[in-house]
Amino acid sequence: MYVRRGTAALLGAALLLAGCSTGGDTEGGTGTEAAERTTTEPGGTQEPRDADPFWVNPDGSAPRQVAAYEEEGKQAEAAAIRRIAEQPSGQWLGPENPEAEARGFTEAAARAGRTPVLVLYDIPHRDCGQYSKGGAADGAAYRAWTAAVARGIADRPALVVLEPDALLHLVDGCTPAALHEERYDLLDGAVTTLKSLKNTRVYLDAGNAGWGHPDRIDGPLERAGLARADGFAVNVSNFYSTEDSLAYGKQLSAKVGGKHFVIDTSRNGNGPYREGDPTERWCNPPGRALGETPTTSTADPLVDAYLWVKRPGQSDGECKGGPKAGEWWPEYALDLTR
DSSP states (O other): OOOOOOSSGGGHHHHHHOOOOOOOSOTTOOTHHHHHSOOOOOOSSOOOTTTOOBOOOTTSHHHHHHHHHHHTTOHHHHHHHHHHHTSOOOEEOOSSOHHHHHHHHHHHHHHTTOBOEEEEOOOTTBGGGSTTOBOOSSHHHHHHHHHHHHHHHTTSOEEEEEOTTTTHHHHSSOSOGGGHHHHHHHHHHHHHHHHTSTTEEEEEEOOOTTTOOHHHHHHHHHHTTTTTSSEEEESTTOOOOHHHHHHHHHHHHHHTTSOEEEEEOTTBTTOOOOSSOGGGTTSSOTTOBOOSOOBSOOSSTTEEEEEOOSOTTBOSSSSTTOOSTTOBOHHHHHHHHO
């Protein structure tokens, strides 16, 4: 994930603080494998369904790491990673078999009586060619991909966070102007497709408190179909405190008709990193911590949920010794629990 300095001088240092989101491979396999796994609740610290209705994937990277540490006799490490394994986090759908993946996750979640958090991150020209580059080959491929996701979800409950950074990278000058109109059309179409489903909630990504320009992204959100969405998401894959994210979200909500929002609290327990290269402070920063656990019991009626959209323990990219974006990094996961 990448944010570069925009050409407009007024963006200034704020752009350098605006981190980017990272996707990665889908946790725990794909397709019908997800539906066939056990849906036994992990047992431990996840809140009751009325406070935290979201699904824990029992076969994600963190549960597998817990099992590995226990087999090695590393009980302290297993207990630490269990703090991640027992909480629901986003399932980032991959480019291959999106219908089977979406069906598998939503079926498994439905059997557990919970709602999966799905992250759609396949927009063409994704991440401006940086650590999480990729995405659909073109607009037609993206429309086919989102249609397949919708078929997989069907009438089962799902909460979708739509395309981290896609709008922010239109505003900050990272995405070439020639691609803007198509991206707005693709996002608007994705919202329409997903909101045609009976039980799917959709939140468009709207950057983070480090961006600091609610008056620059309100118009793009509306052009991308916010009126039909349930709201927007802030702080996806970033580290800004819940307090700062709440302030940013409320400022933005006031500009878009009082729309509700969700906050990614997965790694914001210590706030953002303030040292090193400003352009990569978002990438695997040291000394960060887990934030509030996922819940719908939040500090403000405008905030529909605190979510772990980013899966704690997954790398932001090949920086500071990390593996590729989206890959599980147990050492970093342990640091987050400390």
